Amino acid sequence: MNVFLYLGLLILELLFLCGLAAYSVGLLYSSIMGAPYVPTSKKHIDEILKKANLKNGQVFMELGSGDGRLVRRAVHVYGVKGVGVDINSLLIMLSKFLASRQHLTDITFLNRNIFNVDFSNADCIYMFLMPETIKKLLPKMEKEIRKGTLVISHGFKITGWENKVIHTIKSEPFSTFYYKV
Numbered sequence: 001m002n003v004f005l006y007l008g009l010l011i012l013e014l015l016f017l018c019g020l021a022a023y024s025v026g027l028l029y030s031s032i033m034g035a036p037y038v039p040t041s042k043k044h045i046d047e048i049l050k051k052a053n054l055k056n057g058q059v060f061m062e063l064g065s066g067d068g069r070l071v072r073r074a075v076h077v078y079g080v081k082g083v084g085v086d087i088n089s090l091l092i093m094l095s096k097f098l099a100s101r102q103h104l105t106d107i108t109f110l111n112r113n114i115f116n117v118d119f120s121n122a123d124c125i126y127m128f129l130m131p132e133t134i135k136k137l138l139p140k141m142e143k144e145i146r147k148g149t150l151v152i153s154h155g156f157k158i159t160g161w162e163n164k165v166i167h168t169i170k171s172e173p174f175s176t177f178y179y180k181v
């Protein structure tokens with residue numbers, strides 16, 4: 001085999017392994033910091049967003065945005081201003097790439113911990129996080145979220161907000177819970 005071809009293949013293999021390692025570390029980090037990367041099923045996104053009654057110009061924030069599929073769809077279909085926040089920089093890079101491919105301009109992706117982001121200008125917050133993370137986030141949400149904000153929790157109920165539930169989409173394996181603050 002030609003030595004250059006051999007070296008080329010070796011470099012490609014190394015790049016692939018480095019990419020795989022970075023991806024795995026990112027997934028592990030996501031899990032430790034609040035929730036593993038498990039995206040919302042694409043077939044449920046439109047039904048979830050429809051029930052949110054989003055209005056043009058409102059601020060839609062996705063906490064732990066993964067590949068940004070909810071916030072990208074909300075910006076694309078409802079003309080909201082989108083903010084996606086995720087701790088995993090690879091997912092943020094992917095979200096930015098996908099948003100630019102869709103020519104979405106009114107959208108921002110922050111590579112941050114959700115515990116360090118201000119929620120006060122959100123009109124609607126979407127999250128798909130682990131119950132323990134939601135529990136830890138609750139005092140911050142109660143302090144910062146404006147009255148009238150819609151909070152959508154996919155997968156898990158927000159314990160302590162039973163009196164704020166306005167709607168539930170029952171589904172397997174994950175239901176979606178709507179809260180009016």
Ligand SMILES: C[S@@+](CC[C@H](N)C(=O)[O-])C[C@H]1O[C@@H](n2cnc3c(N)ncnc32)[C@H](O)[C@@H]1O
Binds near residue numbers: 031034115
């Ligand atoms: C279950 S996934 C949901 C992804 C996306 N929202 C969706 O529904 O397709 C949870 C996401 O939260 C992110 N995450 C976990 N803990 C976080 C934290 N403390 N700050 C920011 N993002 C976090 C993970 O990286 C992961 O992408």
